[in-house]
Amino acid sequence: MEITSAEFVISNTDVEKCPTGTLPEYAFIGRSNVGKSSLINMLTARKGLAMTSATPGKTMLINHFLINQNWFLVDLPGYGYARRGVKGQDQIRTIIEDYILEREQMTNLFLLIDSRLEPQKIDIEFMEWLGENDVPFSIVFTKTDKLKGGKMRGNINMYLRKLRLQWEELPPYFISSAETRLGRDEILSYIENINNQLNSK
Template sequence: MEIKSAEFTISSSRADMCPKSDIPEYAFIGRSNVGKSSLINMLTKKPKLAMTSSTPGKTLLINHFLINKEWFLVDLPGYGFALRGKKMMEKIKNLIEYYVLEREQLTCLFVLIDSRHEPQKIDLEFIEWLGENGVPFAIIFTKADKQTVGKTRQNVNNYLNKLKEQWEELPPHFISSSENGTGRQEILDYIDGINKSPKEQ
Protein backbone atom coordinates (compact mmCIF):
# COMPACT_ATOMS: atom_id res chain seq x y z
CA MET A 1 0.00 0.00 0.00
CA GLU A 2 1.10 3.53 -0.73
CA ILE A 3 -0.40 6.46 1.11
CA LYS A 4 -1.68 9.01 -1.39
CA SER A 5 -3.54 11.24 1.07
CA ALA A 6 -3.48 11.74 4.82
CA GLU A 7 -5.55 14.43 6.43
CA PHE A 8 -6.38 15.34 10.01
CA THR A 9 -10.10 14.88 10.68
CA ILE A 10 -10.92 15.47 14.35
CA SER A 11 -9.60 15.47 17.92
CA SER A 12 -11.98 13.95 20.46
CA SER A 13 -11.86 14.25 24.23
CA ARG A 14 -14.31 11.35 24.55
CA ALA A 15 -14.60 8.12 22.58
CA ASP A 16 -18.28 8.78 21.87
CA MET A 17 -17.27 11.98 20.06
CA CYS A 18 -15.26 10.05 17.45
CA PRO A 19 -16.39 10.17 13.80
CA LYS A 20 -19.63 8.43 12.95
CA SER A 21 -18.50 6.19 10.12
CA ASP A 22 -18.16 2.55 9.21
CA ILE A 23 -14.65 2.63 7.75
CA PRO A 24 -11.92 0.63 9.54
CA GLU A 25 -9.74 2.26 12.19
CA TYR A 26 -6.14 1.37 13.02
CA ALA A 27 -5.12 2.88 16.34
CA PHE A 28 -1.63 3.48 17.70
CA ILE A 29 -0.84 3.47 21.41
CA GLY A 30 2.16 3.14 23.69
CA ARG A 31 3.90 4.50 26.73
CA SER A 32 4.72 8.19 26.69
CA ASN A 33 7.82 9.08 24.65
CA VAL A 34 7.80 5.80 22.70
CA GLY A 35 7.95 7.70 19.39
CA LYS A 36 4.30 7.44 18.40
CA SER A 37 3.93 10.80 16.64
CA SER A 38 7.21 10.30 14.78
CA LEU A 39 6.05 6.86 13.62
CA ILE A 40 2.72 8.24 12.37
CA ASN A 41 4.55 11.00 10.47
CA MET A 42 6.94 8.41 8.99
CA LEU A 43 4.13 6.09 7.88
CA THR A 44 2.24 8.92 6.16
CA LYS A 45 5.38 10.71 4.92
CA LYS A 46 3.97 13.91 6.40
CA PRO A 47 6.52 15.28 8.90
CA LYS A 48 4.01 17.52 10.68
CA LEU A 49 0.83 15.44 10.54
CA ALA A 50 1.02 14.31 14.17
CA MET A 51 2.56 16.83 16.54
CA THR A 52 5.83 15.64 18.06
CA SER A 53 6.98 17.02 21.38
CA SER A 54 10.01 16.68 23.62
CA THR A 55 7.55 16.70 26.52
CA PRO A 56 6.23 13.16 27.08
CA GLY A 57 2.49 12.73 27.44
CA LYS A 58 1.42 15.55 25.15
CA THR A 59 -1.38 13.66 23.39
CA LEU A 60 -4.46 13.86 25.63
CA LEU A 61 -7.04 13.41 22.88
CA ILE A 62 -8.07 10.78 20.35
CA ASN A 63 -6.85 12.09 16.98
CA HIS A 64 -8.30 10.76 13.72
CA PHE A 65 -6.45 10.99 10.39
CA LEU A 66 -8.19 9.89 7.20
CA ILE A 67 -5.86 7.84 4.99
CA ASN A 68 -6.52 7.47 1.24
CA LYS A 69 -10.15 8.30 2.08
CA GLU A 70 -10.45 4.59 2.95
CA TRP A 71 -9.41 4.11 6.59
CA PHE A 72 -8.63 6.04 9.74
CA LEU A 73 -5.28 6.13 11.46
CA VAL A 74 -6.02 6.89 15.12
CA ASP A 75 -3.51 8.44 17.53
CA LEU A 76 -4.41 7.50 21.11
CA PRO A 77 -3.03 9.09 24.31
CA GLY A 78 0.09 7.51 25.75
CA TYR A 79 -0.29 5.51 28.95
CA GLY A 80 1.78 5.46 32.09
CA PHE A 81 3.15 9.00 32.30
CA ALA A 82 3.48 9.40 36.05
CA LEU A 83 3.90 13.19 36.20
CA ARG A 84 0.28 13.72 35.28
CA GLY A 85 -2.07 14.21 38.19
CA LYS A 86 -4.07 11.25 39.44
CA LYS A 87 -7.32 12.73 38.13
CA MET A 88 -5.86 13.21 34.64
CA MET A 89 -4.39 9.69 34.66
CA GLU A 90 -7.81 8.26 35.50
CA LYS A 91 -9.43 10.30 32.72
CA ILE A 92 -6.94 9.04 30.14
CA LYS A 93 -7.31 5.46 31.38
CA ASN A 94 -11.08 5.68 30.96
CA LEU A 95 -10.69 7.31 27.53
CA ILE A 96 -8.39 4.52 26.30
CA GLU A 97 -10.49 1.73 27.80
CA TYR A 98 -13.72 3.07 26.34
CA TYR A 99 -12.23 3.48 22.85
CA VAL A 100 -10.42 0.11 22.81
CA LEU A 101 -13.32 -1.90 24.18
CA GLU A 102 -16.34 -0.10 22.73
CA ARG A 103 -15.26 1.32 19.38
CA GLU A 104 -16.71 -1.08 16.81
CA GLN A 105 -14.66 0.43 13.98
CA LEU A 106 -11.37 -0.49 15.70
CA THR A 107 -9.85 -3.09 13.37
CA CYS A 108 -6.38 -3.41 14.88
CA LEU A 109 -4.53 -1.74 17.74
CA PHE A 110 -0.81 -1.23 17.25
CA VAL A 111 1.02 -1.30 20.59
CA LEU A 112 4.33 0.57 20.40
CA ILE A 113 7.28 -0.71 22.43
CA ASP A 114 10.68 1.01 22.71
CA SER A 115 13.11 -1.57 21.31
CA ARG A 116 15.97 -0.26 23.48
CA HIS A 117 14.50 -1.48 26.75
CA GLU A 118 13.98 -4.75 28.55
CA PRO A 119 10.35 -5.90 28.86
CA GLN A 120 8.45 -3.36 30.96
CA LYS A 121 5.74 -4.42 33.39
CA ILE A 122 3.32 -1.70 32.28
CA ASP A 123 3.51 -2.83 28.65
CA LEU A 124 3.16 -6.50 29.52
CA GLU A 125 0.12 -5.78 31.68
CA PHE A 126 -1.49 -3.72 28.93
CA ILE A 127 -0.92 -6.48 26.36
CA GLU A 128 -2.32 -9.05 28.78
CA TRP A 129 -5.41 -6.86 29.23
CA LEU A 130 -5.87 -6.71 25.45
CA GLY A 131 -5.70 -10.51 25.31
CA GLU A 132 -8.21 -10.94 28.11
CA ASN A 133 -10.65 -8.67 26.25
CA GLY A 134 -10.10 -10.19 22.82
CA VAL A 135 -8.81 -6.99 21.24
CA PRO A 136 -7.00 -7.56 17.90
CA PHE A 137 -3.54 -6.05 18.12
CA ALA A 138 0.01 -6.09 16.78
CA ILE A 139 3.27 -4.85 18.30
CA ILE A 140 5.61 -2.29 16.76
CA PHE A 141 9.10 -2.11 18.27
CA THR A 142 10.23 1.50 17.75
CA LYS A 143 13.56 3.37 17.65
CA ALA A 144 15.51 0.52 16.04
CA ASP A 145 18.02 3.06 14.68
CA LYS A 146 19.13 4.04 18.20
CA GLN A 147 21.23 0.88 18.60
CA THR A 148 22.85 -1.90 16.56
CA VAL A 149 20.71 -4.32 14.56
CA GLY A 150 21.97 -7.16 16.78
CA LYS A 151 20.98 -5.37 20.00
CA THR A 152 17.51 -4.60 18.63
CA ARG A 153 17.01 -8.23 17.61
CA GLN A 154 18.20 -9.41 21.03
CA ASN A 155 15.81 -7.07 22.86
CA VAL A 156 12.88 -8.03 20.61
CA ASN A 157 13.59 -11.74 21.17
CA ASN A 158 13.72 -11.15 24.94
CA TYR A 159 10.34 -9.49 24.70
CA LEU A 160 8.79 -12.23 22.60
CA ASN A 161 10.17 -14.90 24.92
CA LYS A 162 8.58 -13.07 27.85
CA LEU A 163 5.24 -13.01 26.01
CA LYS A 164 5.50 -16.75 25.33
CA GLU A 165 5.18 -17.32 29.08
CA GLN A 166 1.55 -16.15 28.77
CA TRP A 167 0.68 -16.52 25.08
CA GLU A 168 0.34 -19.73 23.08
CA GLU A 169 0.41 -17.73 19.85
CA LEU A 170 2.41 -14.53 19.59
CA PRO A 171 0.80 -11.41 18.06
CA PRO A 172 2.19 -10.03 14.78
CA HIS A 173 5.18 -7.77 15.37
CA PHE A 174 7.20 -5.24 13.40
CA ILE A 175 10.52 -3.48 13.93
CA SER A 176 10.54 0.20 12.98
CA SER A 177 12.61 3.34 12.84
CA SER A 178 11.08 6.74 12.18
CA GLU A 179 14.53 8.03 11.24
CA ASN A 180 15.26 5.69 8.34
CA GLY A 181 11.82 4.28 7.51
CA THR A 182 12.47 0.73 8.69
CA GLY A 183 9.23 -1.25 8.91
CA ARG A 184 7.11 1.29 7.03
CA GLN A 185 6.15 -0.89 4.09
CA GLU A 186 5.60 -3.99 6.24
CA ILE A 187 3.19 -2.13 8.55
CA LEU A 188 1.27 -0.54 5.66
CA ASP A 189 1.08 -3.86 3.79
CA TYR A 190 -0.26 -5.52 6.94
CA ILE A 191 -3.03 -2.90 7.16
CA ASP A 192 -3.70 -3.26 3.43
CA GLY A 193 -3.99 -7.02 3.80
CA ILE A 194 -6.60 -6.69 6.54
CA ASN A 195 -8.55 -4.09 4.55
CA LYS A 196 -8.63 -6.40 1.51
CA SER A 197 -9.50 -9.56 3.43
CA PRO A 198 -13.11 -10.78 3.25
CA LYS A 199 -15.25 -9.23 5.96
CA GLU A 200 -16.88 -11.55 8.46
CA GLN A 201 -20.62 -11.70 8.09
Protein backbone atom coordinates in the same frame (compact mmCIF):
# COMPACT_ATOMS: atom_id res chain seq x y z
CA MET B 1 0.27 0.54 -0.10
CA GLU B 2 0.90 4.06 -1.29
CA ILE B 3 -0.36 6.89 0.90
CA THR B 4 -1.92 9.37 -1.51
CA SER B 5 -3.79 11.46 1.06
CA ALA B 6 -3.69 11.92 4.84
CA GLU B 7 -5.84 14.52 6.53
CA PHE B 8 -6.66 15.36 10.11
CA VAL B 9 -10.39 14.96 10.82
CA ILE B 10 -11.15 15.40 14.53
CA SER B 11 -9.74 15.32 18.07
CA ASN B 12 -11.83 14.52 21.11
CA THR B 13 -11.93 12.75 24.46
CA ASP B 14 -15.29 11.04 23.95
CA VAL B 15 -15.62 7.85 21.90
CA GLU B 16 -19.24 8.84 21.17
CA LYS B 17 -17.96 11.81 19.17
CA CYS B 18 -15.63 9.81 16.93
CA PRO B 19 -16.45 9.87 13.19
CA THR B 20 -19.58 8.05 12.10
CA GLY B 21 -19.57 5.45 9.34
CA THR B 22 -17.98 2.05 8.91
CA LEU B 23 -14.45 2.80 7.69
CA PRO B 24 -11.87 0.59 9.44
CA GLU B 25 -9.67 2.22 12.08
CA TYR B 26 -6.08 1.34 12.95
CA ALA B 27 -5.13 2.79 16.32
CA PHE B 28 -1.62 3.47 17.62
CA ILE B 29 -0.82 3.48 21.32
CA GLY B 30 2.18 3.19 23.62
CA ARG B 31 3.81 4.55 26.71
CA SER B 32 4.66 8.23 26.70
CA ASN B 33 7.78 9.07 24.69
CA VAL B 34 7.78 5.77 22.77
CA GLY B 35 8.02 7.60 19.44
CA LYS B 36 4.37 7.35 18.39
CA SER B 37 4.04 10.70 16.60
CA SER B 38 7.31 10.15 14.75
CA LEU B 39 6.14 6.70 13.62
CA ILE B 40 2.78 8.06 12.40
CA ASN B 41 4.54 10.84 10.46
CA MET B 42 6.90 8.26 8.94
CA LEU B 43 4.10 5.88 7.93
CA THR B 44 2.06 8.64 6.29
CA ALA B 45 5.13 10.43 4.86
CA ARG B 46 3.68 13.65 6.28
CA LYS B 47 6.22 15.40 8.46
CA GLY B 48 3.86 17.31 10.73
CA LEU B 49 0.70 15.20 10.62
CA ALA B 50 1.02 14.05 14.23
CA MET B 51 2.61 16.59 16.53
CA THR B 52 5.90 15.44 18.02
CA SER B 53 6.97 16.91 21.32
CA ALA B 54 10.01 16.82 23.56
CA THR B 55 7.55 16.71 26.46
CA PRO B 56 6.19 13.20 27.09
CA GLY B 57 2.48 12.78 27.61
CA LYS B 58 1.34 15.58 25.31
CA THR B 59 -1.30 13.57 23.42
CA MET B 60 -4.40 13.57 25.62
CA LEU B 61 -6.96 13.19 22.84
CA ILE B 62 -8.22 10.61 20.36
CA ASN B 63 -6.96 11.96 17.03
CA HIS B 64 -8.48 10.69 13.76
CA PHE B 65 -6.64 10.98 10.45
CA LEU B 66 -8.36 9.90 7.22
CA ILE B 67 -5.97 7.96 4.98
CA ASN B 68 -6.58 7.54 1.23
CA GLN B 69 -10.24 8.35 1.88
CA ASN B 70 -10.85 4.73 2.92
CA TRP B 71 -9.45 4.10 6.42
CA PHE B 72 -8.63 5.96 9.60
CA LEU B 73 -5.34 6.10 11.44
CA VAL B 74 -6.08 6.86 15.10
CA ASP B 75 -3.52 8.40 17.44
CA LEU B 76 -4.43 7.48 21.02
CA PRO B 77 -3.08 9.11 24.21
CA GLY B 78 0.12 7.66 25.64
CA TYR B 79 -0.23 5.80 28.90
CA GLY B 80 1.89 5.58 32.02
CA TYR B 81 3.12 9.17 32.28
CA ALA B 82 3.65 9.48 36.04
CA ARG B 83 3.95 13.28 36.17
CA ARG B 84 0.36 13.61 35.05
CA GLY B 85 -0.84 12.74 38.56
CA VAL B 86 -3.38 10.11 39.56
CA LYS B 87 -6.42 12.06 38.34
CA GLY B 88 -4.83 12.76 34.97
CA GLN B 89 -3.80 9.12 34.57
CA ASP B 90 -7.33 7.98 35.40
CA GLN B 91 -8.77 10.35 32.78
CA ILE B 92 -6.40 9.02 30.13
CA ARG B 93 -7.13 5.41 31.12
CA THR B 94 -10.87 6.04 30.72
CA ILE B 95 -10.39 7.62 27.27
CA ILE B 96 -8.21 4.72 26.12
CA GLU B 97 -10.38 1.94 27.53
CA ASP B 98 -13.62 3.44 26.22
CA TYR B 99 -12.20 3.73 22.72
CA ILE B 100 -10.62 0.25 22.64
CA LEU B 101 -13.60 -1.58 24.13
CA GLU B 102 -16.49 0.38 22.60
CA ARG B 103 -15.31 1.47 19.16
CA GLU B 104 -16.67 -1.12 16.72
CA GLN B 105 -14.71 0.36 13.80
CA MET B 106 -11.37 -0.32 15.51
CA THR B 107 -9.86 -3.06 13.37
CA ASN B 108 -6.38 -3.38 14.87
CA LEU B 109 -4.43 -1.77 17.68
CA PHE B 110 -0.71 -1.21 17.11
CA LEU B 111 1.05 -1.28 20.47
CA LEU B 112 4.39 0.55 20.35
CA ILE B 113 7.30 -0.76 22.42
CA ASP B 114 10.65 1.02 22.86
CA SER B 115 13.19 -1.51 21.62
CA ARG B 116 15.94 0.01 23.79
CA LEU B 117 14.31 -1.04 27.06
CA GLU B 118 13.89 -4.32 28.85
CA PRO B 119 10.29 -5.59 29.04
CA GLN B 120 8.29 -3.07 31.08
CA LYS B 121 5.67 -4.27 33.54
CA ILE B 122 3.16 -1.65 32.38
CA ASP B 123 3.39 -2.86 28.76
CA ILE B 124 3.12 -6.54 29.70
CA GLU B 125 0.05 -5.83 31.85
CA PHE B 126 -1.52 -3.78 29.06
CA MET B 127 -1.06 -6.70 26.64
CA GLU B 128 -2.63 -9.06 29.16
CA TRP B 129 -5.62 -6.71 29.37
CA LEU B 130 -5.90 -6.65 25.57
CA GLY B 131 -5.80 -10.45 25.49
CA GLU B 132 -8.44 -10.78 28.20
CA ASN B 133 -10.73 -8.49 26.20
CA ASP B 134 -10.05 -10.18 22.84
CA VAL B 135 -8.69 -6.97 21.33
CA PRO B 136 -6.84 -7.58 18.03
CA PHE B 137 -3.39 -6.03 18.34
CA SER B 138 0.10 -6.04 16.90
CA ILE B 139 3.40 -4.95 18.41
CA VAL B 140 5.65 -2.32 16.83
CA PHE B 141 9.18 -2.14 18.23
CA THR B 142 10.31 1.48 17.85
CA LYS B 143 13.62 3.38 17.85
CA THR B 144 15.61 0.41 16.54
CA ASP B 145 18.04 2.78 14.82
CA LYS B 146 19.35 3.70 18.29
CA LEU B 147 20.75 0.16 18.73
CA LYS B 148 23.43 -1.83 16.96
CA GLY B 149 22.04 -4.82 15.05
CA GLY B 150 23.01 -7.50 17.57
CA LYS B 151 21.77 -5.51 20.56
CA MET B 152 18.49 -4.74 18.81
CA ARG B 153 17.86 -8.38 17.96
CA GLY B 154 18.82 -9.42 21.50
CA ASN B 155 16.41 -6.93 23.08
CA ILE B 156 13.53 -7.97 20.84
CA ASN B 157 14.19 -11.69 21.39
CA MET B 158 14.22 -11.07 25.14
CA TYR B 159 10.83 -9.40 24.84
CA LEU B 160 9.40 -12.23 22.75
CA ARG B 161 10.69 -14.84 25.24
CA LYS B 162 8.95 -12.95 28.04
CA LEU B 163 5.70 -12.89 26.07
CA ARG B 164 5.88 -16.59 25.28
CA LEU B 165 5.64 -17.33 29.00
CA GLN B 166 2.03 -16.08 28.84
CA TRP B 167 0.98 -16.30 25.20
CA GLU B 168 0.50 -19.57 23.32
CA GLU B 169 0.63 -17.62 20.09
CA LEU B 170 2.47 -14.33 19.79
CA PRO B 171 0.71 -11.35 18.23
CA PRO B 172 2.19 -10.13 14.93
CA TYR B 173 5.14 -7.81 15.47
CA PHE B 174 7.06 -5.28 13.43
CA ILE B 175 10.53 -3.77 13.78
CA SER B 176 10.55 -0.07 12.98
CA SER B 177 12.54 3.13 12.91
CA ALA B 178 11.08 6.54 12.18
CA GLU B 179 14.58 7.71 11.22
CA THR B 180 15.41 5.03 8.64
CA ARG B 181 11.79 4.22 7.66
CA LEU B 182 12.41 0.60 8.63
CA GLY B 183 9.14 -1.31 8.91
CA ARG B 184 7.06 1.18 6.92
CA ASP B 185 6.29 -1.12 4.00
CA GLU B 186 5.54 -4.08 6.29
CA ILE B 187 3.11 -2.16 8.51
CA LEU B 188 1.29 -0.55 5.58
CA SER B 189 1.08 -3.91 3.76
CA TYR B 190 -0.39 -5.47 6.90
CA ILE B 191 -3.07 -2.75 7.00
CA GLU B 192 -3.73 -3.12 3.28
CA ASN B 193 -4.16 -6.89 3.57
CA ILE B 194 -6.70 -6.50 6.38
CA ASN B 195 -8.58 -3.86 4.37
CA ASN B 196 -8.67 -6.18 1.35
CA GLN B 197 -10.07 -8.99 3.51
CA LEU B 198 -12.76 -6.66 4.88
CA ASN B 199 -13.69 -5.48 1.39
CA SER B 200 -13.99 -9.03 0.08
CA LYS B 201 -16.62 -9.98 2.66
